[in-house]
Amino acid sequence: MNVEKTPIPGLLVIKPRIFNDPRGFFFESFNHEAFLKVLEEDGQPTVDFVQDNHSCSSKGVLRGLHFQRDPHAQGKLVRVVKGAAWDVAVDIRPGSPTLGQWFGIKLDAQEHTMLWVPPGFAHGFQALEDDTHFLYKTTAYYAPESEGSIAYNDPELGIKWPLQDPLLNQKDLDAPSMRLTHL
Numbered sequence: 190m191n192v193e194k195t196p197i198p199g200l201l202v203i204k205p206r207i208f209n210d211p212r213g214f215f216f217e218s219f220n221h222e223a224f225l226k227v228l229e230e231d232g233q234p235t236v237d238f239v240q241d242n243h244s245c246s247s248k249g250v251l252r253g254l255h256f257q258r259d260p261h262a263q264g265k266l267v268r269v270v271k272g273a274a275w276d277v278a279v280d281i282r283p284g285s286p287t288l289g290q291w292f293g294i295k296l297d298a299q300e301h302t303m304l305w306v307p308p309g310f311a312h313g314f315q316a317l318e319d320d321t322h323f324l325y326k327t328t329a330y331y332a333p334e335s336e337g338s339i340a341y342n343d344p345e346l347g348i349k350w351p352l353q354d355p356l357l358n359q360k361d362l363d364a365p366s367m368r369l370t371h372l
């Protein structure tokens with residue numbers, strides 16, 4: 190497994206070791222001990238995952254930007270198992286030196302790259318292909334009463350999304366700017 194830091198402290202790109210052979214491929218998509226070692230080496234507190242999520246999206250669908258407020262803030266280990274997605278995390282940690290900064294990365298079923306999104310980030314993605322299957326582990330249970338959202342096209346964030354005319358649900362279309370969001 191290869192771990193790459195990003196310009197935002199705590200946000201890590203994780204590239205698993207893929208074993209290819211004439212049958213296909215194998216890789217450990219999650220190893221608790223190995224993952225805790227990654228966090229420890231990055232100076233992050235240990236976590237436990239309590240929920241796995243799986244969504245499927247057509248090309249152009251944009252889900253996000255979502256977060257859960259403390260004490261339900263979720264860390265997310267995200268990956269794409271079919272198709273491809275542009276994945277974005279926004280630092281919304283109060284007092285963070287990178288507050289309001291975003292990081293985007295392409296996740297797909299070819300590279301199997303994963304992104305560790307610590308608690309304290311808003312998260313979203315845009316599907317780049319039809320039938321994109323997005324899986325992620327979370328460190329806290331779904332708590333809709335604690336959910337917040339930020340507009341994907343907040344001009345102050347300036348997030349670059351790959352595909353024009355994204356398809357969003359009404360909740361995400363109505364999301365406020367970060368400035369107006371109660372973080």
Ligand SMILES: Cc1cn([C@H]2C[C@H](O)[C@@H](COP(=O)(O)OP(=O)(O)O[C@H]3O[C@H](C)C(=O)[C@H](O)[C@H]3O)O2)c(=O)[nH]c1=O
Binds near residue numbers: 252312314
């Ligand atoms: C998130 C979630 C949703 N649901 C139910 C609630 C709705 O009836 C239905 C669809 O939920 P929603 O429209 O919020 O799904 P997404 O837009 O994919 O939400 C996700 O979008 C971005 C990418 C995220 O990072 C979050 O994890 C999550 O908010 O699933 C559940 O039952 N459990 C859950 O954990």
